[in-house]
Amino acid sequence: MKRNQFFSITIVLLLLITLPNFLGFIGAGNPSNVDYSETMGSGNFQWAFAVITDSHVGGGIPEFDGIGWDDGASGIDGTNGAYLREAVGWINCNHVKENIKFVIFGGDLADSGEKSELRKGKEILDTLAIPYVPIIGNHDMWPYSGPSKKSDGEGIEAKHARGDEIWKDLFSNTFANLRYSFMNWNDGLRAVPTWNGEADKIDENGNVIEDAGCYSFFQCFSFDYGNPSWHFVFADFGTRDHAPSGYRGVHGGADLFDSAKVQGTWPWLKNHIAGTANNYKDDHLVIITHFPPTKLDAPWGQMSFSFSEYDTITRWMANFQNKIGYWFAGHYHMERAYDVETYGSRTVCRGIETGPTMGGHGCAHCIRVIRVYD
Numbered sequence: 001m002k003r004n005q006f007f008s009i010t011i012v013l014l015l016l017i018t019l020p021n022f023l024g025f026i027g028a029g030n031p032s033n034v035d036y037s038e039t040m041g042s043g044n045f046q047w048a049f050a051v052i053t054d055s056h057v058g059g060g061i062p063e064f065d066g067i068g069w070d071d072g073a074s075g076i077d078g079t080n081g082a083y084l085r086e087a088v089g090w091i092n093c094n095h096v097k098e099n100i101k102f103v104i105f106g107g108d109l110a111d112s113g114e115k116s117e118l119r120k121g122k123e124i125l126d127t128l129a130i131p132y133v134p135i136i137g138n139h140d141m142w143p144y145s146g147p148s149k150k151s152d153g154e155g156i157e158a159k160h161a162r163g164d165e166i167w168k169d170l171f172s173n174t175f176a177n178l179r180y181s182f183m184n185w186n187d188g189l190r191a192v193p194t195w196n197g198e199a200d201k202i203d204e205n206g207n208v209i210e211d212a213g214c215y216s217f218f219q220c221f222s223f224d225y226g227n228p229s230w231h232f233v234f235a236d237f238g239t240r241d242h243a244p245s246g247y248r249g250v251h252g253g254a255d256l257f258d259s260a261k262v263q264g265t266w267p268w269l270k271n272h273i274a275g276t277a278n279n280y281k282d283d284h285l286v287i288i289t290h291f292p293p294t295k296l297d298a299p300w301g302q303m304s305f306s307f308s309e310y311d312t313i314t315r316w317m318a319n320f321q322n323k324i325g326y327w328f329a330g331h332y333h334m335e336r337a338y339d340v341e342t343y344g345s346r347t348v349c350r351g352i353e354t355g356p357t358m359g360g361h362g363c364a365h366c367i368r369v370i371r372v373y374d
């Protein structure tokens with residue numbers, strides 16, 4: 001092949017590869033972008049599951065539906081609701097053909113944790129023809145109405161990060177049904193109040209009282225699927241700390257909840273995995289969180305685990321590197337996958353992030369389909 005011929009073919013190929021993504025990115029309402037690039041296991045194809053995340057229902061609408069965050073109605077979908085509906089529609093049309101058995105929703109269902117946003121999000125997820133498993137995100141955690149930046153407009157804010165309790169109550173029928181959809185369902189910390197002395201509160205004037213404490217409902221639970229079994233472990237690392245002054249809601253980071261003030265997600269996850277890992281084949285443990293296990297390389301650095309938290313997690317995971325195969329997350333609104341490594345560059349599992357159904361940040365309206373082989 002001549003040199004300039006090679007270059008023109010390369011350019012045409014590049015255009016063919018990138019153009020659909022580009023069109024998907026700029027074209028609101030385009031068909032969802034389905035990503036099959038990551039798989040689990042090896043051998044013969046058995047079944048699949050889908051991951052969708054970060055719908056941010058109510059985004060761009062500071063006062064979604066009724067006034068305040070404790071609003072009861074369930075009205076319009078809004079732009080982000082419509083995109084979530086589109087993702088759900090694709091799954092409903094394709095789950096039989098694709099052998100998709102269930103859907104994982106990775107958090108940030110709402111944009112500011114308003115009850116109306118969460119209800120609308122659930123109303124849309126409830127139209128899925130197959131079971132779905134939701135985990136809470138930071139945008140669901142501390143309910144408020146109005147813009148996130150206080151100086152941008154009026155709003156009403158909850159006194160503490162009570163989104164987890166609202167989430168537990170809202171999805172109570174969903175979780176009640178999930179017990180019958182999966183083997184070895186374990187409710188973990190999901191439905192029990194755990195005292196959280198690290199949680200902030202705000203006073204009458206909106207001033208933050210750090211570590212005032214409250215009960216948290218850490219959304220940690222697990223189940224099995226497949227034969228041989230894959231063990232899916234969900235862990236809630238969403239901070240209950242308030243955003244910096246001048247802003248509403250929680251800040252965007254993760255917490256381990258492992259201190260003298262709270263024994264929550266990290267102690268639970270460690271105990272759970274230590275107690276169950278040997279029941280499963282190698283690589284058959286799957287962790288799901290809203291926050292991705294990255295070394296803070298994203299443009300939104302400091303918005304997931306801190307360096308020391310990451311070090312704690314990955315060092316510990318190295319003890320189970322044969323058992324823990326995959327870690328799924330959303331949050332950064334990026335569609336990407338990588339080997340999760342300790343700071344000593346030892347690979348502990350595969351990290352898989354899924355882009356948001358709402359689109360943006362260079363992600364088309366993503367749906368990830370994971371094909372499982374055994």
Ligand SMILES: [Zn+2]
Nearest residue numbers: 054108331333
């Ligand atoms: Zn998000």
Ligand SMILES: [Zn+2]
Nearest residue numbers: 108137138331
């Ligand atoms: Zn998030």
